[in-house]
Amino acid sequence: MKGFSSKIETVEEYYFSAKLREVSKMISEGKAVINLGIGSPDLAPDPKVIEAMKNTVDNTQSHGYQSYQGIPELRVSIANYYQKSYGVSLDPNTEILPLMGSKEGIMHLSMTFLNPGDEVLIPNPGYPTYASVTKLLEASPVYYSLDLHKNGRPNLEELESRDLSKVKLMWINYPHMPTGAKGSRIILEELVAFAKKHQIVLLHDNPYSHILTEEPLSILSIPGAKDVAMELNSLSKTFNMPGWRIGMLVGRADWLQKVLKVKSNMDSGMFLGLQKGAITALNLGQSWFDDLQELYGNRRKLVWKLADKLGLSYDQNSAGMFVWCKVPEGKTADEIVDHLLYEHHIFITPGRIFGPAGENHVRISLCMPEFKILEAFHRIKTSS
The missing domain is CATH 3.40.640.10 (Type I PLP-dependent aspartate aminotransferase-like (Major domain))
Incomplete structure:
Protein backbone atom coordinates (compact mmCIF):
# COMPACT_ATOMS: atom_id res chain seq x y z
CA MET A 1 0.00 0.00 0.00
CA LYS A 2 1.60 3.26 -1.17
CA GLY A 3 -0.91 5.65 0.34
CA PHE A 4 -3.86 7.74 -0.75
CA SER A 5 -4.12 10.60 -3.19
CA SER A 6 -2.90 13.90 -1.77
CA LYS A 7 -6.19 15.40 -3.02
CA ILE A 8 -8.00 13.70 -0.15
CA GLU A 9 -6.14 15.95 2.27
CA THR A 10 -7.70 19.05 0.67
CA VAL A 11 -11.27 18.24 1.74
CA GLU A 12 -13.19 17.12 4.78
CA GLU A 13 -15.99 14.59 4.91
CA TYR A 14 -19.25 16.37 4.05
CA TYR A 15 -20.63 17.79 7.30
CA PHE A 16 -24.01 16.07 7.07
CA SER A 17 -22.41 12.72 6.27
CA ALA A 18 -20.67 12.75 9.65
CA LYS A 19 -23.28 14.61 11.70
CA LEU A 20 -26.19 12.45 10.60
CA ARG A 21 -24.31 9.38 11.81
CA GLU A 22 -24.30 10.97 15.25
CA VAL A 23 -27.99 11.85 14.99
CA SER A 24 -28.80 8.29 13.86
CA LYS A 25 -26.87 6.90 16.83
CA MET A 26 -28.84 9.11 19.21
CA ILE A 27 -32.10 7.92 17.66
CA SER A 28 -30.99 4.27 17.99
CA GLU A 29 -30.39 4.96 21.68
CA GLY A 30 -34.00 6.02 22.07
CA LYS A 31 -33.57 9.78 21.80
CA ALA A 32 -36.32 11.26 19.60
CA VAL A 33 -34.23 13.76 17.64
CA ILE A 34 -36.15 16.29 15.53
CA ASN A 35 -34.01 16.92 12.46
CA LEU A 36 -34.32 20.55 11.40
CA GLY A 37 -30.83 20.51 9.93
CA ILE A 38 -30.93 18.98 6.48
CA GLY A 39 -32.89 20.07 3.41
CA SER A 40 -34.36 16.72 2.42
CA PRO A 41 -38.09 17.09 1.68
CA ASP A 42 -40.12 14.86 3.99
CA LEU A 43 -43.08 14.76 1.59
CA ALA A 44 -43.80 12.17 -1.08
CA PRO A 45 -43.88 12.89 -4.81
CA ASP A 46 -47.25 13.20 -6.50
CA PRO A 47 -48.97 9.75 -6.67
CA LYS A 48 -48.94 9.95 -10.48
CA VAL A 49 -45.14 10.15 -10.38
CA ILE A 50 -44.88 6.99 -8.30
CA GLU A 51 -47.37 5.24 -10.58
CA ALA A 52 -45.29 6.12 -13.63
CA MET A 53 -42.26 4.54 -11.96
CA LYS A 54 -44.21 1.40 -11.04
CA ASN A 55 -45.56 0.97 -14.53
CA THR A 56 -42.07 1.12 -15.98
CA VAL A 57 -40.69 -1.42 -13.53
CA ASP A 58 -43.25 -3.94 -14.75
CA ASN A 59 -41.98 -3.54 -18.33
CA THR A 60 -39.33 -6.22 -18.97
CA ASN A 283 -45.76 17.92 -16.42
CA LEU A 284 -47.69 18.52 -13.18
CA GLY A 285 -50.04 21.50 -13.20
CA GLN A 286 -49.85 24.81 -11.36
CA SER A 287 -51.80 23.45 -8.39
CA TRP A 288 -48.76 21.35 -7.44
CA PHE A 289 -46.61 24.50 -7.07
CA ASP A 290 -49.38 26.43 -5.31
CA ASP A 291 -49.79 23.67 -2.72
CA LEU A 292 -46.02 23.56 -2.21
CA GLN A 293 -45.89 27.30 -1.59
CA GLU A 294 -48.71 27.14 0.95
CA LEU A 295 -47.20 24.20 2.83
CA TYR A 296 -43.74 25.71 3.14
CA GLY A 297 -45.22 29.10 3.98
CA ASN A 298 -47.09 27.61 6.95
CA ARG A 299 -44.00 25.76 8.13
CA ARG A 300 -41.86 28.88 7.85
CA LYS A 301 -44.19 30.82 10.13
CA LEU A 302 -43.69 28.14 12.79
CA VAL A 303 -39.92 28.18 12.32
CA TRP A 304 -39.95 31.96 12.74
CA LYS A 305 -41.79 31.41 16.02
CA LEU A 306 -39.13 28.87 17.05
CA ALA A 307 -36.36 31.31 16.09
CA ASP A 308 -38.02 34.07 18.13
CA LYS A 309 -38.06 31.78 21.16
CA LEU A 310 -34.32 31.19 20.75
CA GLY A 311 -33.59 34.90 20.40
CA LEU A 312 -32.45 34.54 16.79
CA SER A 313 -32.90 37.25 14.15
CA TYR A 314 -33.82 36.55 10.52
CA ASP A 315 -35.03 38.14 7.28
CA GLN A 316 -38.67 37.49 6.45
CA ASN A 317 -38.06 38.53 2.84
CA SER A 318 -36.30 35.29 1.92
CA ALA A 319 -37.00 32.21 -0.17
CA GLY A 320 -36.07 28.52 -0.30
CA MET A 321 -36.58 25.81 2.29
CA PHE A 322 -34.43 27.19 5.11
CA VAL A 323 -34.47 30.06 7.57
CA TRP A 324 -31.06 31.71 8.01
CA CYS A 325 -30.69 33.16 11.49
CA LYS A 326 -28.15 35.33 13.27
CA VAL A 327 -27.40 34.31 16.86
CA PRO A 328 -27.72 36.90 19.66
CA GLU A 329 -24.75 38.77 21.10
CA GLY A 330 -22.89 36.84 23.76
CA LYS A 331 -23.61 33.41 22.24
CA THR A 332 -22.02 31.34 19.50
CA ALA A 333 -23.75 29.26 16.87
CA ASP A 334 -22.03 26.08 18.04
CA GLU A 335 -23.23 26.67 21.60
CA ILE A 336 -26.80 26.96 20.40
CA VAL A 337 -26.53 23.96 18.06
CA ASP A 338 -25.01 21.73 20.75
CA HIS A 339 -27.44 22.87 23.43
CA LEU A 340 -30.42 22.12 21.21
CA LEU A 341 -29.07 18.73 20.15
CA TYR A 342 -27.86 17.38 23.48
CA GLU A 343 -30.39 19.00 25.81
CA HIS A 344 -33.54 19.09 23.66
CA HIS A 345 -32.77 16.56 20.89
CA ILE A 346 -33.31 19.15 18.15
CA PHE A 347 -30.78 19.31 15.31
CA ILE A 348 -30.12 22.54 13.43
CA THR A 349 -27.08 23.46 11.31
CA PRO A 350 -24.23 25.79 12.29
CA GLY A 351 -23.66 28.47 9.67
CA ARG A 352 -19.85 28.09 9.75
CA ILE A 353 -20.00 25.03 7.49
CA PHE A 354 -21.05 27.35 4.65
CA GLY A 355 -17.97 29.58 4.97
CA PRO A 356 -16.50 32.22 7.27
CA ALA A 357 -19.44 34.57 6.63
CA GLY A 358 -21.65 31.93 8.22
CA GLU A 359 -20.06 32.37 11.64
CA ASN A 360 -22.58 33.39 14.29
CA HIS A 361 -25.44 32.08 12.17
CA VAL A 362 -27.53 28.92 12.14
CA ARG A 363 -29.75 27.40 9.45
CA ILE A 364 -33.12 25.84 10.22
CA SER A 365 -34.80 23.55 7.69
CA LEU A 366 -38.47 23.60 6.73
CA CYS A 367 -38.38 19.89 5.86
CA MET A 368 -40.37 18.69 8.86
CA PRO A 369 -44.15 18.41 9.40
CA GLU A 370 -45.80 21.26 11.27
CA PHE A 371 -46.48 19.09 14.33
CA LYS A 372 -42.76 18.30 14.61
CA ILE A 373 -41.80 21.97 14.42
CA LEU A 374 -44.41 22.70 17.09
CA GLU A 375 -43.00 19.88 19.21
CA ALA A 376 -39.53 21.43 18.92
CA PHE A 377 -40.98 24.78 20.03
CA HIS A 378 -42.68 23.22 23.04
CA ARG A 379 -39.53 21.31 24.05
CA ILE A 380 -37.73 24.64 24.34
CA LYS A 381 -40.69 26.45 25.91
CA THR A 382 -41.20 23.92 28.67
CA SER A 383 -37.52 24.04 29.62
CA SER A 384 -37.43 27.85 29.87
Missing part, protein backbone atom coordinates in the same frame (compact mmCIF):
# COMPACT_ATOMS: atom_id res chain seq x y z
CA GLN A 61 -37.73 -4.03 -21.66
CA SER A 62 -36.87 -1.24 -19.20
CA HIS A 63 -33.97 -2.81 -17.30
CA GLY A 64 -31.12 -2.37 -19.75
CA TYR A 65 -28.60 0.42 -20.08
CA GLN A 66 -30.07 3.79 -21.01
CA SER A 67 -28.83 6.67 -23.11
CA TYR A 68 -26.28 8.96 -21.49
CA GLN A 69 -28.44 11.88 -22.61
CA GLY A 70 -31.74 10.49 -21.33
CA ILE A 71 -34.70 9.49 -23.46
CA PRO A 72 -36.05 12.14 -25.89
CA GLU A 73 -39.34 12.36 -23.99
CA LEU A 74 -37.50 13.44 -20.83
CA ARG A 75 -35.53 16.14 -22.62
CA VAL A 76 -38.72 17.45 -24.24
CA SER A 77 -40.41 17.54 -20.82
CA ILE A 78 -37.46 19.54 -19.40
CA ALA A 79 -37.69 21.95 -22.34
CA ASN A 80 -41.43 22.40 -21.76
CA TYR A 81 -40.84 22.91 -18.02
CA TYR A 82 -38.26 25.62 -18.73
CA GLN A 83 -40.59 27.35 -21.17
CA LYS A 84 -43.53 27.23 -18.77
CA SER A 85 -41.62 28.08 -15.57
CA TYR A 86 -39.01 30.56 -16.77
CA GLY A 87 -39.95 31.61 -20.29
CA VAL A 88 -36.71 30.03 -21.58
CA SER A 89 -36.59 28.21 -24.91
CA LEU A 90 -34.25 25.19 -25.05
CA ASP A 91 -33.46 22.74 -27.83
CA PRO A 92 -34.20 19.29 -26.37
CA ASN A 93 -31.61 17.69 -28.63
CA THR A 94 -28.63 19.94 -27.94
CA GLU A 95 -29.17 22.19 -24.89
CA ILE A 96 -30.36 19.74 -22.21
CA LEU A 97 -28.42 17.05 -20.36
CA PRO A 98 -30.26 15.02 -17.68
CA LEU A 99 -28.14 14.22 -14.62
CA MET A 100 -28.25 11.80 -11.72
CA GLY A 101 -28.87 14.72 -9.38
CA SER A 102 -27.52 18.22 -9.84
CA LYS A 103 -24.79 17.61 -7.25
CA GLU A 104 -22.98 15.34 -9.70
CA GLY A 105 -23.23 18.16 -12.21
CA ILE A 106 -21.00 20.30 -9.99
CA MET A 107 -18.24 17.71 -10.40
CA HIS A 108 -18.88 17.20 -14.13
CA LEU A 109 -18.77 20.92 -14.87
CA SER A 110 -15.66 21.44 -12.77
CA MET A 111 -13.87 18.55 -14.45
CA THR A 112 -14.87 19.89 -17.85
CA PHE A 113 -13.54 23.42 -17.37
CA LEU A 114 -10.85 23.43 -14.68
CA ASN A 115 -7.11 22.86 -14.81
CA PRO A 116 -4.80 22.88 -11.78
CA GLY A 117 -4.12 26.47 -10.81
CA ASP A 118 -7.35 27.90 -12.21
CA GLU A 119 -9.45 30.00 -9.86
CA VAL A 120 -13.16 29.68 -9.08
CA LEU A 121 -15.40 32.38 -7.60
CA ILE A 122 -17.54 30.90 -4.81
CA PRO A 123 -20.16 32.65 -2.67
CA ASN A 124 -19.44 33.12 1.04
CA PRO A 125 -21.54 31.77 2.61
CA GLY A 126 -22.33 29.09 0.06
CA TYR A 127 -22.84 25.41 -0.69
CA PRO A 128 -19.71 23.60 0.57
CA THR A 129 -19.49 21.27 -2.45
CA TYR A 130 -18.44 24.13 -4.74
CA ALA A 131 -15.21 24.56 -2.78
CA SER A 132 -14.63 20.85 -2.14
CA VAL A 133 -14.81 19.92 -5.82
CA THR A 134 -12.61 22.89 -6.74
CA LYS A 135 -9.93 21.74 -4.30
CA LEU A 136 -10.14 18.11 -5.43
CA LEU A 137 -9.29 19.29 -8.95
CA GLU A 138 -6.31 21.31 -7.66
CA ALA A 139 -7.94 24.62 -8.56
CA SER A 140 -8.25 27.49 -6.07
CA PRO A 141 -11.47 28.77 -4.52
CA VAL A 142 -11.80 32.56 -4.38
CA TYR A 143 -14.62 33.59 -2.07
CA TYR A 144 -16.86 36.57 -2.73
CA SER A 145 -19.26 38.27 -0.34
CA LEU A 146 -22.98 38.87 -0.74
CA ASP A 147 -25.03 41.88 0.31
CA LEU A 148 -28.03 40.32 2.04
CA HIS A 149 -29.69 43.75 2.25
CA LYS A 150 -29.76 43.79 -1.58
CA ASN A 151 -31.22 40.33 -2.32
CA GLY A 152 -27.81 38.67 -2.08
CA ARG A 153 -26.06 40.81 -4.70
CA PRO A 154 -22.39 39.80 -5.07
CA ASN A 155 -19.86 42.49 -4.25
CA LEU A 156 -18.84 42.97 -7.87
CA GLU A 157 -16.99 46.18 -7.10
CA GLU A 158 -14.69 44.29 -4.76
CA LEU A 159 -14.14 41.59 -7.38
CA GLU A 160 -13.36 44.20 -10.04
CA SER A 161 -10.53 45.50 -7.87
CA ARG A 162 -8.64 42.19 -7.89
CA ASP A 163 -6.78 40.23 -10.55
CA LEU A 164 -9.34 38.00 -12.30
CA SER A 165 -7.05 36.68 -15.03
CA LYS A 166 -6.95 33.15 -13.55
CA VAL A 167 -10.67 32.93 -12.80
CA LYS A 168 -12.35 30.33 -15.00
CA LEU A 169 -15.72 29.72 -13.27
CA MET A 170 -18.13 31.61 -11.03
CA TRP A 171 -20.76 29.78 -8.98
CA ILE A 172 -24.00 31.62 -8.25
CA ASN A 173 -27.14 30.30 -6.56
CA TYR A 174 -30.55 32.02 -6.35
CA PRO A 175 -32.60 31.58 -4.29
CA HIS A 176 -29.38 31.39 -2.32
CA MET A 177 -28.56 28.52 -0.03
CA PRO A 178 -28.13 28.91 2.94
CA THR A 179 -29.36 32.50 3.34
CA GLY A 180 -32.53 32.41 1.23
CA ALA A 181 -31.54 35.62 -0.60
CA LYS A 182 -33.83 35.79 -3.62
CA GLY A 183 -31.57 37.44 -6.16
CA SER A 184 -33.29 39.43 -8.90
CA ARG A 185 -33.37 39.89 -12.65
CA ILE A 186 -31.22 43.00 -12.24
CA ILE A 187 -28.57 41.04 -10.31
CA LEU A 188 -28.52 38.31 -12.95
CA GLU A 189 -28.14 40.95 -15.69
CA GLU A 190 -25.16 42.42 -13.81
CA LEU A 191 -23.61 38.98 -13.46
CA VAL A 192 -23.99 38.18 -17.16
CA ALA A 193 -22.27 41.47 -18.04
CA PHE A 194 -19.51 40.77 -15.49
CA ALA A 195 -18.93 37.26 -16.90
CA LYS A 196 -18.76 38.57 -20.47
CA LYS A 197 -16.31 41.32 -19.51
CA HIS A 198 -13.91 38.92 -17.78
CA GLN A 199 -14.51 35.83 -19.94
CA ILE A 200 -15.75 33.81 -16.98
CA VAL A 201 -18.14 30.84 -17.21
CA LEU A 202 -21.15 31.62 -15.02
CA LEU A 203 -22.72 28.55 -13.37
CA HIS A 204 -26.15 29.03 -11.80
CA ASP A 205 -27.23 26.34 -9.33
CA ASN A 206 -31.02 26.69 -9.29
CA PRO A 207 -32.84 23.98 -7.27
CA TYR A 208 -34.95 26.31 -5.06
CA SER A 209 -36.66 28.49 -7.65
CA HIS A 210 -40.18 27.24 -6.83
CA ILE A 211 -39.87 27.31 -3.03
CA LEU A 212 -41.45 30.43 -1.47
CA THR A 213 -40.74 32.66 -4.47
CA GLU A 214 -43.07 35.04 -6.31
CA GLU A 215 -41.36 34.59 -9.68
CA PRO A 216 -39.11 31.60 -10.54
CA LEU A 217 -35.97 32.87 -12.28
CA SER A 218 -33.48 31.21 -14.60
CA ILE A 219 -30.16 32.81 -15.56
CA LEU A 220 -30.92 31.76 -19.14
CA SER A 221 -33.88 34.14 -19.26
CA ILE A 222 -31.40 37.04 -19.31
CA PRO A 223 -30.54 38.26 -22.83
CA GLY A 224 -27.09 37.05 -23.85
CA ALA A 225 -26.80 34.64 -20.91
CA LYS A 226 -26.44 31.56 -23.10
CA ASP A 227 -23.11 32.94 -24.32
CA VAL A 228 -21.55 32.79 -20.85
CA ALA A 229 -23.81 30.82 -18.50
CA MET A 230 -25.07 27.32 -17.79
CA GLU A 231 -27.65 26.25 -15.25
CA LEU A 232 -28.10 23.26 -12.97
CA ASN A 233 -31.59 22.37 -11.82
CA SER A 234 -33.13 19.51 -9.89
CA LEU A 235 -36.35 17.65 -9.12
CA SER A 236 -35.24 17.05 -5.52
CA LYS A 237 -36.77 20.10 -3.86
CA THR A 238 -39.51 21.15 -6.27
CA PHE A 239 -41.04 17.69 -6.66
CA ASN A 240 -40.07 15.97 -3.36
CA MET A 241 -37.70 13.54 -5.09
CA PRO A 242 -34.25 13.97 -3.44
CA GLY A 243 -33.54 10.26 -3.22
CA TRP A 244 -34.43 9.69 -6.87
CA ARG A 245 -31.32 11.68 -7.91
CA ILE A 246 -32.70 13.46 -10.97
CA GLY A 247 -31.26 16.73 -12.14
CA MET A 248 -30.41 18.55 -15.34
CA LEU A 249 -27.81 20.79 -16.90
CA VAL A 250 -29.00 23.28 -19.50
CA GLY A 251 -27.21 25.76 -21.69
CA ARG A 252 -25.16 26.17 -24.85
CA ALA A 253 -24.78 23.08 -27.00
CA ASP A 254 -21.01 23.05 -27.52
CA TRP A 255 -20.34 23.25 -23.79
CA LEU A 256 -22.88 20.50 -23.06
CA GLN A 257 -21.06 18.22 -25.48
CA LYS A 258 -17.84 18.72 -23.52
CA VAL A 259 -19.61 17.93 -20.24
CA LEU A 260 -21.08 14.81 -21.83
CA LYS A 261 -17.56 13.57 -22.58
CA VAL A 262 -16.90 13.58 -18.83
CA LYS A 263 -20.30 12.25 -17.76
CA SER A 264 -20.30 9.36 -20.24
CA ASN A 265 -17.16 8.02 -18.58
CA MET A 266 -18.71 8.12 -15.11
CA ASP A 267 -22.15 6.51 -15.39
CA SER A 268 -24.19 4.33 -17.73
CA GLY A 269 -27.41 6.29 -17.99
CA MET A 270 -30.42 6.80 -15.73
CA PHE A 271 -32.84 3.93 -15.02
CA LEU A 272 -35.87 4.26 -17.29
CA GLY A 273 -38.33 4.18 -14.37
CA LEU A 274 -36.71 7.29 -12.91
CA GLN A 275 -36.95 9.04 -16.24
CA LYS A 276 -40.64 8.18 -16.60
CA GLY A 277 -41.32 9.44 -13.09
CA ALA A 278 -39.43 12.65 -13.86
CA ILE A 279 -41.49 13.19 -17.03
CA THR A 280 -44.71 12.93 -15.03
CA ALA A 281 -43.42 15.32 -12.35
CA LEU A 282 -42.29 17.92 -14.87
